[in-house]
Amino acid sequence: MKPTLSPQGQAAQTISRNMKLISHNELAGFGGIGEGINMQVTKDGRRILWLAHESAPKNFTAVDVSDVKNPKVICQTDLPHERVRSNSLDVVGDIMVVAYQTKKVGDKPAGMDIFDISTPEKPKLISHFDASGPHSRGAHCVWFVDGEYVHLTSGSGDFEPTHENDFQFYRIIDVRNPSKPVEVGRWHYPGTHKGDKEAPPPRHPRFDGGYRPHNVNVFPERPDRAYVAYLDGGAVILDISDKSNPKMITNWRYSPPYNGFCHTVMPLLGRDLLLVTDECTKDDGIDWPKLGWVVNASVETNLVPMSTLPMPPAENFIKRGGRFGAHNIHENLPGPASYRSNTLVVGTFFNGGVRAFDTSNPYQPQEIAYYVPGAPKLSPKGSIQLNDVWVDENGLVYTVDRFAGGLYIIEMSA
Amino acid sequence: MLDALSRKFPVSVVTGFLGSGKTTLINKLLKRPDMNRVAVIVNEFGEQAIDNDLVEVSSEQMMLLNNGCLCCVLRGDLQETLRDLFVKRRNGDIIDFTRVIIETTGLADPAPVMQTLMTDDMLAEHYRLDCVVTLADAVNGLEQLGTMQEPVKQAALADRIVITKSDLAGEEATAKLEEKLRALNPQAPIKRAVNGEIDLAFLIDVGLRDMKGKLEDIQRWIGEPDEHGDHHRHDEKVKSFCLRFAEPMTWQAFSQTMEVLSALRGSDMLRVKGLVNVAGHPGPMVVQGVQHLFHPPVELAAWPSDDRSTRIVFITRDIPRDTVANLFTAIGAVTATA
Numbered sequence: 204m205k206p207t208l209s210p211q212g213q214a215a216q217t218i219s220r221n222m223k224l225i226s227h228n229e230l231a232g233f234g235g236i237g238e239g240i241n242m243q244v245t246k247d248g249r250r251i252l253w254l255a256h257e258s259a260p261k262n263f264t265a266v267d268v269s270d271v272k273n274p275k276v277i278c279q280t281d282l283p284h285e286r287v288r289s290n291s292l293d294v295v296g297d298i299m300v301v302a303y304q305t306k307k308v309g310d311k312p313a314g315m316d317i318f319d320i321s322t323p324e325k326p327k328l329i330s331h332f333d334a335s336g337p338h339s340r341g342a343h344c345v346w347f348v349d350g351e352y353v354h355l356t357s358g359s360g361d362f363e364p365t366h367e368n369d370f371q372f373y374r375i376i377d378v379r380n381p382s383k384p385v386e387v388g389r390w391h392y393p394g395t396h397k398g399d400k401e402a403p404p405p406r407h408p409r410f411d412g413g414y415r416p417h418n419v420n421v422f423p424e425r426p427d428r429a430y431v432a433y434l435d436g437g438a439v440i441l442d443i444s445d446k447s448n449p450k451m452i453t454n455w456r457y458s459p460p461y462n463g464f465c466h467t468v469m470p471l472l473g474r475d476l477l478l479v480t481d482e483c484t485k486d487d488g489i490d491w492p493k494l495g496w497v498v499n500a501s502v503e504t505n506l507v508p509m510s511t512l513p514m515p516p517a518e519n520f521i522k523r524g525g526r527f528g529a530h531n532i533h534e535n536l537p538g539p540a541s542y543r544s545n546t547l548v549v550g551t552f553f554n555g556g557v558r559a560f561d562t563s564n565p566y567q568p569q570e571i572a573y574y575v576p577g578a579p580k581l582s583p584k585g586s587i588q589l590n591d592v593w594v595d596e597n598g599l600v601y602t603v604d605r606f607a608g609g610l611y612i613i614e615m616s617a
Numbered sequence: 618m619l620d621a622l623s624r625k626f627p628v629s630v631v632t633g634f635l636g637s638g639k640t641t642l643i644n645k646l647l648k649r650p651d652m653n654r655v656a657v658i659v660n661e662f663g664e665q666a667i668d669n670d671l672v673e674v675s676s677e678q679m680m681l682l683n684n685g686c687l688c689c690v691l692r693g694d695l696q697e698t699l700r701d702l703f704v705k706r707r708n709g710d711i712i713d714f715t716r717v718i719i720e721t722t723g724l725a726d727p728a729p730v731m732q733t734l735m736t737d738d739m740l741a742e743h744y745r746l747d748c749v750v751t752l753a754d755a756v757n758g759l760e761q762l763g764t765m766q767e768p769v770k771q772a773a774l775a776d777r778i779v780i781t782k783s784d785l786a787g788e789e790a791t792a793k794l795e796e797k798l799r800a801l802n803p804q805a806p807i808k809r810a811v812n813g814e815i816d817l818a819f820l821i822d823v824g825l826r827d828m829k830g831k832l833e834d835i836q837r838w839i840g841e842p843d844e845h846g847d848h849h850r851h852d853e854k855v856k857s858f859c860l861r862f863a864e865p866m867t868w869q870a871f872s873q874t875m876e877v878l879s880a881l882r883g884s885d886m887l888r889v890k891g892l893v894n895v896a897g898h899p900g901p902m903v904v905q906g907v908q909h910l911f912h913p914p915v916e917l918a919a920w921p922s923d924d925r926s927t928r929i930v931f932i933t934r935d936i937p938r939d940t941v942a943n944l945f946t947a948i949g950a951v952t953a954t955a
Binding site for chain 1 (some may be wrong): 619620623624650707708709710712713
C-alpha cells in the first residue's frame with residue numbers, strides 16, 4: 204500500500220478527540236450488537252451492561268462493567284434459530300424486556316420476552332408476549348423505563364398493512380403483572396392499515412424505508428407524550444394521556460427532500476427542543492445525508508428545525524467503507540446508571556464513530572468530542588460501524604459495533 | 618463534563634537565538650519513541666529542517682515521519698496553519714496528533730505566536746500553550762543578548778531555557794550566560810543540552826494540563842521561586858517578579874488593574890501568569906497574558922493547598938515591581954501588598 208499522510212490508512216486508523224479508550228471487549232467473538240443497551244445496578248452493587256445482538260446466533264449478552272478497565276462477559280444467550288433477531292432491550296430494576304423480530308412475516312418467536320435478571324448470570328424467562336401473525340415480523344424496538352408499560356414497535360396478528368414495508372406500528376403493553384403482559388393501546392400512521400379511511404401515505408421516491416415506528420420515547424416527566432420516530436413518516440408526537448386512545452398532535456415530515464428513515468425523536472426536557480436522528484441504512488454514502496436535527500418544539504403543532512449536529516466531511520468517511528451517518532443517541536433514560544442531560548448529546552454514526560455535541564446554543568451545536576475506533580478484526584465492512592451508545596451516570600461512554608468489534612468503553616476528556 | 622484544559626492540544630513553542638540549535642533539538646525529540654504523535658510546524662523544509670532518515674512520505678507542505686509524527690511547513694500565517702491542522706485531523710486526513718511543536722525563526726519575537734493561541738477563538742478552543750522553550754547558544758548568546766532585542770525577549774518570555782553548545786564555549790562563558798539569563802527570567806528553569814540531548818520531561822507538560830489544580834503542576838507552571846530577589850537587578854531593563862496577595866479580590870478589581878496596566882504599558886508587559894483568588898469562587902482563577910492580550914481565565918476545581926494567596930508572575934520591560942503592586946492597591950483590589 205502506498206504510504207499516505209494518514210499512516211495506518213483511513214479505516215484502520217483510530218481517531219479521537221477528547222475521548223480515550225478505557226477498555227475493549229470483543230464479547231467472546233460475538234461482537235455484533237444491535238440497538239439495545241441498558242445498565243442494571245444489581246442488589247449486590249454490581250454494574251451489568253445488557254446488550255442485544257444485531258443478529259443471530261446470539262440473543263443478548265451481559266457484561267459486568269463494575270471494573271470498567273476489565274469488563275467481563277457473564278452471560279451470553281442463544282436465539283432459537285437464525286431467522287430471528289433480538290436487536291432491542293431495556294431494563295428496569297431486575298426486569299428486562301427483549302424484542303424479537305423475524306426475517307419473514309408469519310414466523311415465530313415474534314414479539315417480546317420478559318426476564319427476571321436478579322441473578323444476571325441466569326436470566327429467568329417470566330413470560331413471552333406474542334406479536335406474531337400472517338403480516339407480522341414481531342417487534343423491533345422496546346422502550347421500558349417506568350416498570351409499568353412497554354412502548355413497543357411491533358406488528359400483531361390482527362394488523363394487515365396497506366404496504367408490505369409498513370408491518371409495524373406503536374403498541375403500549377401493560378407489564379405491571381410481568382407474567383401477563385397485555386396491550387392497552389395502539390396507534391398507527393393514518394393510511395397504513397387496511398380499512399383505514401385515509402389513503403396510504405406516499406412512498407419515498409428513492410428509498411422506501413416504510414412507515415413504521417422506530418424508537419419511541421416516553422419520559423416519566425412527560426407521561427402524556429410519546430415521541431415517535433416513524434421512519435419515512437418523520438417525527439410524530441402523540442398525546443397518550445389516555446393510553447387506550449393515543450392521538451396525533453403533530454407530524455414533522457422532512458423526507459423527501461431528505462432520504463427518510465427517521466430513527467429517534469428525543470425531547471430535550473425543559474428546553475422545548477427535540478433531538479431527532481435519522482438512520483443511515485445504506486453503505487458507501489448512497490443515502491447521505493443522514494443527520495441529527497435540533498428541532499424547535501415550543502409550539503408542539505409546528506415543529507421547526509433549527510440546526511443539525513455538525514459532522515466531519517462525508518466524502519472522507521464514506522471512503523472508509525460501510526455506513527456513515529446518524530443512528531442511535533443516548534436517550535437520557537431514567538435509571539440509576541444513566542447519564543441525563545438536556546444539552547449534551549452523544550450519538551453513534553457508524554464509521555463516523557461515537558460523537559458528543561454541546562447543544563447549549565441550539566442554533567449552533569458544537570462537536571466537543573469523538574472516538575472512531577480503527578476497523579475491528581474480521582469486520583465485514585472493513586471499517587468500524589458503531590451502532591448504539593449508552594452513557595452512564597458518571598459520563599463514561601459504552602458503545603458497540605454492529606458486526607464484529609464488540610464493546611468499547613470510553614472516557615470523555617480524562 | 619469536559620475539562621476545559623485537558624481537552625486542548627498542548628502547543629510547545631521552540632524559540633531561540635540564531636544558530637542555537639533549535640532544529641537539532643527538535644530532531645532529537647522526534648526520534649524519541651514517546652514523541653510519536655506530534656505535529657511539528659517549521660518555517661521551511663530546508664536541507665537541515667528534518668533529518669532525511671526520518672522522512673517517510675512528503676507532500677509540498679507536509680511530511681510524515683517514520684515514527685508517526687507529522688511535519689508541516691508554515692504557509693501564510695500560523696493561525697491558518699493551526700486551523701488547517703485541526704480540521705485535517707478531524708477529517709482523518711492526517712495523523713491523530715496529540716501535541717504541536719512550533720519552531721520559530723531565530724529572529725522571531727515569540728509574543729505574536731503566543732498571542733495567536735489566545736486571540737483566535739477557534740484556536741483558543743482547541744489548543745493551549747504548554748511551554749515556551751528558548752534556546753541560548755553558549756558561544757554567541759551573551760553577545761547576542763547584549764546587542765539585539767529579540768534574544769532578550771525570547772529569554773524573558775520563556776518557561777524553560779536550554780543552553781546549547783556549552784561544550785564548545787567552556788564553563789566560564791556558559792556560567793556567565795546562565796547568570797545573565799537567570800537575571801532576565803528568574804522563574805524559568807535553565808538546563809544545558811549537549812548535541813540536543815535533554816530530558817524530555819524538562820520541556821513538556823509545563824502548562825496546566827487539567828483543572829484538577831495539583832500543587833506540583835501549578836509550581837511547575839509558574840516556575841521557580843524568585844529566590845534571587847529582584848532587587849539585585851536595578852540595571853536590567855527586563856524585570857521579573859512575583860506578587861502575592863493573601864486576601865481575595867473581586868474579579869472586577871483584578872481585571873481593572875490589568876486593563877490599566879495594558880492600556881498604559883501593554884507593550885512592556887512581556888508576560889503575566891498566575892493564580893488569582895477571586896472572592897466567592899472555590900477554586901483559583903488561572904490567568905495568563907502576553908503584552909496587551911490575556912487568555913480567557915479558567916477556574917480550577919480547587920486550590921492545591923491551604924495557601925490560597927494570589928500569586929502572579931510578571932515579566933516586564935522597565936516596569937518596576939512597586940509600580941504594579943501599588944496599582945493593585947490604588948484600584949482597591951487589595952488593601953496592602955504582601
